[in-house]
Amino acid sequence: MPQTPRCSGFQNALEIMPAQGKCTVIVGCQWGDEGKGKIVDVLSEGVDIVARYQGGANAGHTVHVGESEFILHQIPSGVLHDGKRCLLGNGVVLDIRQFFDEYDALVKRGIDLTGRVGVSQRAQLLLPYHRMLDKAAEGAATTKIGTTGRGIGPAYEDKAGRRGVRVIDLGNPERLAKLVDSAKERVCRRLDQLGVGTGELDAAMEEAMNLGERLLSLSTDTGPEISAALRAGKRVLLEGAQGTALDLDHGTYPFVTSSNTTAAGAATGTGIGPTAIDSVVGVVKAYTTRVGEGPLPSAFEPEMDEHVRMLGGEFGATTGRPRRCGWFDSVLSRHAAQVNGLTGIAVTKLDVLDTLPELQVATAYRMPDGSVTDTFPADTWSLSSVEPVYETLPGWEAPTGHVRRLEDLPTNARAYLDRLEELTLAKVEWISVGTKRNQIIPVD
């Protein structure tokens, strides 16, 4: 029986959620910017809770609703669906000032957030000095990471150094003052060493701390909240930020972010056990992009790089930096399938390739010593001098943005997707062919 569409003309997402899945992780499988925001937005229609499990305001998730564009940095991409509960887990480093800027901007645009946003009591606070340290450290570094400058590395350093300030500390003024005072002392010494002034720090700290009460009023214990929801038969999406190749352990270290972006991080980053997770959907762009420093083995030659960047609008959503572009790299996507335990993949931005007469896919790497490997090397430095082994596939040279059913895709586009699936060793479950919510093809 035909159902009334609940989501801008595309079928109810409940029907295309993995049938067995009550708790699904959405994880990036490249260097971030795979289009997770759009996939989470679309799938949020069929769930009750969406929770972010790591990262902070370094993320930039672009979501289109009708003619409007939203760029979300900390609040989960499920927020654009009425009534969905959106959580920031303990694995997040929460920039308190930026968080409320984002929150208030959403309310101003007509999104009702009453009772909908929750923040883990265990989440680390990202405070103004973390941003200052990030920028100063990048400025002084000989090996630059190309960070987003949002303070992510220093905030996670404080967490691992067991001197961070957590949301729960906001409720204890004495403890809070102690933690902040000793942090300020340490930070000022460090900034002084790096020759950076600390003039604006006090005012910025005061501004952040003034928001403490407001943040506390949103605090929750995300693990028990999510577990109770799952026990009650509800559906949960755990939203990753960045991507597998930026994971602190499994990415191209040291050119990575400072958290575990991969699927296992979804358990530690929200406070549920790994057995509570039913499925893991990896998001891959139909080609590859990277922003920031570090190797990109399947990078295009300059002319093609520029061409695809324009076709795909490949500029950072957080920093506006141009993203480097390259062919689909199945050495990386297989690595992602293995590390994340993918149960399926969502391929995004297929339409960006519509006009290309020929496509290449990296199937292996020729290493500097002449050997060929089809597994992702641990030696990041070798990645700058590997030569990808490419397979060439014919393009489809036809528009795909209007297609809503797999069988309506051009034959060569289907062959391309089949090959990505074979090489990645994971089943294609969704194909995104444009920025709009309804530009998505569910695959049975």
Ligand code: IMP
């Ligand atoms: P950080 O996370 O700001 O410390 O940056 C570390 C690396 O991760 C840099 O190469 C950034 O460009 C990259 N990065 C961080 N967040 C994102 C993201 O959301 N998308 C793409 N790249 C990111």
Ligand code: MG
């Ligand atoms: Mg992004």
